[in-house]
Amino acid sequence: MLTYLAGRIASAVPIVLLVAIFIFSLVNLTPGDPAVLLAGDNATPAQVEVIRERLHLDQPLPTRFVVWAGNALRLDLGESIYSNQPVTKLIAQRLEPTFVLAIATLILTVVIAVPLGVIAAWKVNTWIDRGIMAFAVLSFSVPVFVIGYLLAYVFAVQLKWLPVQGYVPLADGILATLRSVALPAMALALVFAALIARVTRASMLEVLSENHIRTARAKGLSTRRILVIHALKNAGVPVITVIGIGFATLIGGVVVTESVFNIPGIGRLTVDAITRRDYPVVQGVILFFSVLLILINIAVDMSYALFDPRVKG
Amino acid sequence: MTDTLSVEHLNLTFENENGAVLALDEISFSLARGEILSLVGESGCGKSVTAMAIMGLLPPGSAKISGSIRLGPTNLLDLNEAELRNVRGNRIGMVFQDPMTSLDPVHTVGMQIAEVVQRHRGADAKAARSRALEMLDLVRIPDARNRLQAYPHELSGGMRQRVMIAMALACNPEVLIADEPTTALDVTVQAQILELIGELKSELSMSVILITHDLGVVASTADRMMVMYAGRIVEEGPVERVFSRPSHGYTAGLLQSLPGYGSTLRSHLTEIAGSVPRLDHRNPGCTFAPRCRFATGHCNAPLPDAHEIGANHRSLCIRDTAVFEAISNHEIVRAWA
Ligand SMILES: Nc1ncnc2c1ncn2[C@@H]1O[C@H](COP(=O)(O)OP(=O)(O)OP(=O)(O)O)[C@@H](O)[C@H]1O
Ligand SMILES: [Mg+2]
Numbered sequence: 217m218l219t220y221l222a223g224r225i226a227s228a229v230p231i232v233l234l235v236a237i238f239i240f241s242l243v244n245l246t247p248g249d250p251a252v253l254l255a256g257d258n259a260t261p262a263q264v265e266v267i268r269e270r271l272h273l274d275q276p277l278p279t280r281f282v283v284w285a286g287n288a289l290r291l292d293l294g295e296s297i298y299s300n301q302p303v304t305k306l307i308a309q310r311l312e313p314t315f316v317l318a319i320a321t322l323i324l325t326v327v328i329a330v331p332l333g334v335i336a337a338w339k340v341n342t343w344i345d346r347g348i349m350a351f352a353v354l355s356f357s358v359p360v361f362v363i364g365y366l367l368a369y370v371f372a373v374q375l376k377w378l379p380v381q382g383y384v385p386l387a388d389g390i391l392a393t394l395r396s397v398a399l400p401a402m403a404l405a406l407v408f409a410a411l412i413a414r415v416t417r418a419s420m421l422e423v424l425s426e427n428h429i430r431t432a433r434a435k436g437l438s439t440r441r442i443l444v445i446h447a448l449k450n451a452g453v454p455v456i457t458v459i460g461i462g463f464a465t466l467i468g469g470v471v472v473t474e475s476v477f478n479i480p481g482i483g484r485l486t487v488d489a490i491t492r493r494d495y496p497v498v499q500g501v502i503l504f505f506s507v508l509l510i511l512i513n514i515a516v517d518m519s520y521a522l523f524d525p526r527v528k529g
Numbered sequence: 530m531t532d533t534l535s536v537e538h539l540n541l542t543f544e545n546e547n548g549a550v551l552a553l554d555e556i557s558f559s560l561a562r563g564e565i566l567s568l569v570g571e572s573g574c575g576k577s578v579t580a581m582a583i584m585g586l587l588p589p590g591s592a593k594i595s596g597s598i599r600l601g602p603t604n605l606l607d608l609n610e611a612e613l614r615n616v617r618g619n620r621i622g623m624v625f626q627d628p629m630t631s632l633d634p635v636h637t638v639g640m641q642i643a644e645v646v647q648r649h650r651g652a653d654a655k656a657a658r659s660r661a662l663e664m665l666d667l668v669r670i671p672d673a674r675n676r677l678q679a680y681p682h683e684l685s686g687g688m689r690q691r692v693m694i695a696m697a698l699a700c701n702p703e704v705l706i707a708d709e710p711t712t713a714l715d716v717t718v719q720a721q722i723l724e725l726i727g728e729l730k731s732e733l734s735m736s737v738i739l740i741t742h743d744l745g746v747v748a749s750t751a752d753r754m755m756v757m758y759a760g761r762i763v764e765e766g767p768v769e770r771v772f773s774r775p776s777h778g779y780t781a782g783l784l785q786s787l788p789g790y791g792s793t794l795r796s797h798l799t800e801i802a803g804s805v806p807r808l809d810h811r812n813p814g815c816t817f818a819p820r821c822r823f824a825t826g827h828c829n830a831p832l833p834d835a836h837e838i839g840a841n842h843r844s845l846c847i848r849d850t851a852v853f854e855a856i857s858n859h860e861i862v863r864a865w866a
Contacts, residue, residue, distance in 0.1 A: 427630040433586055434625075435618035435645045435696065445644075449635050524635055525680040 217521070224514045235506040236288065239499050240281050254495045256297040288503065294496035296489075303500035306485060313383045314470060314481030316393060320401035321408060321466060322459070329409035330455065333416025334443055340421060348413065356410035360469045364403040364476040371399060381478040400477040404469045408462050415458040419451035426450070452523035460516035467505055532599075533703050533736045534583070535559040539596035541575075541582055541760075549593075552578045554760040556596070560704065565730060565737040567751035567768070569744060569783065574757045576740045580706045583738075584623055585613040600703070619649040622697030626709040628689035632681040638665075638692045639677030642699050649700045664695035667732075668725060687718035694725065701733060708740045723750045744787050748772065753841070756780045759816040765835070766842030776838045776849035778821035781856055815845070823848045823855065 244250050251268040252259070259267075267273075271294075272280055287293070293303035336348040355363070372380040378399050384392040423429065424447055432442045474483030482501060489497035520527040541553035553575050560566050568576050581587050583598055585605060598605040600620060605613065617623075625631040633641060642664055643657035652660060658677070665673035668691040681689055690710060697705055707726060711719035727750055730737050739751055747754050747768060754771055756764040756779060764777040775781045813831035818824040827847060835843040846852060 427625060427627055428633040430586070431623075431625060431631045431693070431696075432633065433617070434584055434623040435648065436614040436616070437618070437644065437648055438614065441644075441648075446633050446636070450633070526634060526682050 217518075221514070221518060224517060228510050228514060231510055232507060235510075236285055236503065237281070239502050239506075240284055242502075243495050243499060244277065244280065254297065256493055256495075259297070293500035293503065296494050296497050298489075298492050298494045298497075303496050306497060307482060307500055307504055310480060310482045310485045312385060312481075313397075313479050314474070314483060316386065317397050317400055317404070317470060317473070317479060317481060318463075318466065320394070320397050321404040321470075324401050324405035325408045325412055325462075326459070328405060329412035330416050330448070332409070333413040333455075334420055334448060336413065336417040337420030337424060337447075338439070338443055340417075345417075349417070352410040352413045354410075355406040358407075360403055360407055360472050361476050363406055364400065364473055367399050367403050368477070381476075383477075383479040383481070397479070400473045400479060403476075404466060404473050407469060408466055411462055411465070412455065412458060416451065416455050419454040420447055423447045423450040449523055453520050453527075456516055456519050456523065460512055463512050464509055467509070531562055532559040533562050533601070534738075535597075535599045536579075536583070537597045537599075539579075539582060539598065540594070541578060541587070542593045543591050544593055545591050552760055553582065556760075556762055558755055558762060558765060560736045560738060562703075562736055563730065563734055564752045565727065565739055565750055567739045567741060567747040567754040568757060569741055569747055569754060570757035571742060575760045576742075576757060577708055579757075580623065580708050580738065580740060583704075583706060584617055584621060585610075586617075615649070618645045618697070618702075619700045620702050621704045621706060622700070622702040624690070624693045624697050624705065624707040624710045627713045628686050628693055629681075629713065631693055632689055634681055637678050637680055638684070639679075642692070642696050645696055646699050660699060661695075664699050665692070667698070667729070668692070668695045670695075685718075686714050687721060690714060690718075690722050691725065694722075694729070698729060698733060698735075702735060704736050704738065705730070706738045706740070709742070710739075711746065712741070712743070719746075720749075726750070744783060756783065761816065761845065762835070763817065763846065764842075764844045766838070767840075770839065770842050774838065774842070774853055775856055776842070776844040776853055777817075777846040778823045778848060778852055779817045779846075780844075781823075781852045782821075784856075815847075821848075823851050 243253060246253065249264075251264045251271070251273050254271070255264045255267050272283055275283075291304045293307075295302055296306055299306070332348050332352075336345045339345045368380055371378050379396055382396060384396040386393050420443075428450075429442060429447060432446045437446075470481065471483035471486055473479070474481045475487055478484075482504070485497065486501045488494070489501060536559070537557050539553055539556040541551075543550045543552055556575075556579060558566070568579065570576055578587070582592075582594060583605065585608070587594065594606060596606070600616065605616065608616070632638065639658060639661045642661035643654070646652050646657040646660045647654070650657075650660075662673055662677060665676055670676050670688060670691050676684070676688075681692070684692065694705075694707075694710075705726070710726070711722050714722060723746060726737060726739070729735075739746070741747060751768050753766065754768050755762050756771070756777065758779045764771060764775070764780045766776075771780060772784065775784050814829040815821070815824070815832055818828035821828065823846075825848065832845060832847070835845045838844050838849060
C-alpha cells in the first residue's frame, strides 16, 4: 500500500511539472513584456523595472523557470500586484471558507445522491426511478448561480431561515459557520448530486444483475442488506471515481458560488485576481487547484482498495 | 418415506411485451427425505426456472405461477416475501453453477457464510464466525481458520464451490438445490464436489435436487432422476431403472449421446437433431415428436397423463414400448455408472 502510494506520488511529479510549465508559460510566453503584464495596468515604469529585476527577466527562459519553480517549491509564489502580500499567504487566508464549503458540499452530495441512486436502481423503470432521474437531469441542467439565487431567495429572503450571504469563520462557532455555508453548499450539492446519483444508479444496476446478488437473495438476506452491504460496496469504485472527477466541476462551482454568496474563499480570490489582472495571484491559484486535483486523484485511486480487495495496494 | 418437498401442477408463464412464454407445464414431483433427485434436460428446458420457482426468486412482475410447492405442510406459493426470506438460505439452500461469479467479490468468505447464520439463527457475530469455521471444515477446506479471511478471488474454482456449499448448508436446510454445481469446474474437481455433496447429504440427512445436463453426473450421484423437455417432465424414475429401461424417445436420445451407451445407434443419434421449441401456448400433444425417431401420427394428439412403466417409474411417452424395444436390442454398456 505504501509503496503503491509512493509510486502514485512519483508518477504525479511529471504532471505537476507540466502544469507548472503551463502556468509559467501563461505569463512568460504571451506576447508582450511579462514585466508589464505582471505589473498590471497602472504600474509606473519604475515598478515594472523592479519586477523585471526580481523575476530575473534579463535571464534566459529556462533559468527563469528553474528559479520560479524553485521558489514555488518553497511555497514562494511571488507577491500580489494589488495588495503586495505574498500569494501563498493570500491563498492560506482564503483556505478555510473554501475548504468548509467543499467538505459540506461533498457530504451533502453523498448523503443526497447515493441513496437516490440506490433507490432508483432498486426501483428501476418504476415512476420512483423516473422521478429521481428527472430531478437529476433538471438539477444538472440549471446553472449553479440560478439555483444559488433561487435558494437564497426562498430560504434567506422569504423564509429568513438562513443568512443571505457571507461567511462566519469556524473560530466564531461551528454552528454559525454551518448556517453560513448551508445555502451555497446546497446549491452546489444539487448540481453535483445529479451526476453522482446517475452514476450510482448505473453502477448499481450493473451490480444488481450479477450472480452474487442472486446468491445473496437465495440466502434470504433483507433487501436493505443486499442493496447496501453487497450491491453498493461493489458499485463503489465507479461512484468514488466520479466523486473525484466531480471535484474538478466542484472547483468551478465553488468559484461561482462564492461570488453569488459573497464568501471570502479561494473562489472569490480567483475572481478578484482575474478582474484585477493580478497575474501572480492567478498563477498561484491555478497551481494550487492543479495540485489539489492531482492529490484528490491519488486519494481516489487509493480508496479503490477500500471497496475492492482485488485492487492490490 | 416422508416427502420433504412436493410440487404439484406447477405451471409457469413469463409474460412480457412480446407475449407469453410457457416455461413450466404441469410439473409434479416429490422429493423424499435423504434422497438425491436429479433434474436433467437440454439447455432451456426449464431446470433453473423450476429451482427458482421453489426458491421464490422468479421476477414477481413477469412470472405467472400456479400450482403448489409444499415444504412440509407449507405451500411456499402462499407465502409473502418476508416469509419466503425466512425459508431461503434457512430451510432451502441453493448452490449455483458458476462459483467464479456467485460469491460476492468484495467480502471475505467468512463474512459471507457468517451473515446467513446471523440472518436466520439470530447468532451474534462471534457465534456466526465459529459456525462459518465449522462449515469450512465440514466442506473439507484445508486450513479453514485462515481461509475465513480469504476473498473469493484468492480461492480456486473448486474451493469457491465448497464455500458456496458451506454457505447453503450453514443453517442445516432440509433441501439443497444444486443448479449445475460442477459445470464450470474441471473434471477431477467435479468428481470431488459431487462426492462431497453425496457425503454431506448423508451426514446432514437432507434432500438434494441436483440439476445437471450431464448424465454421467446423474449416474454417479443421484438416486432418482427426472428428465425434462420443453417445460415438461417427460420421464421420471430411479436412476438404475431409467438407464436400463428408458421409456421416452427423448430419454433414449439423451442416453445414446453418452459414450459407450447403445453403440450401434450412436452413429446417427450422437446429438438429438433439432432444438428445444419455445412455447408461447400449451401444446396438447408431445412436444418432442418433431425430433423423435419413434414418433407416429398419434404423438400429436392430446397426450394422456404420465403413466406408470414400473415401480416409481413414470413416462409421458405413448411409444414407450417401442423405445424400450429399440434400445434393448443393443447391449447396454454402463462403464460410467
Ligand atoms: N426471467 C425470465 N423471463 C422470461 N423467460 C425466462 C426467464 N427466465 C427463464 N426464461 C425462459 O424459461 C425457459 C427455461 O429456462 P431455464 O433457465 O430454466 O433453462 P435451463 O433448463 O436451466 O437451461 P440451462 O441448462 O441453459 O441452464 C427458457 O426458455 C428461458 O428463456
Ligand atoms: Mg439453468
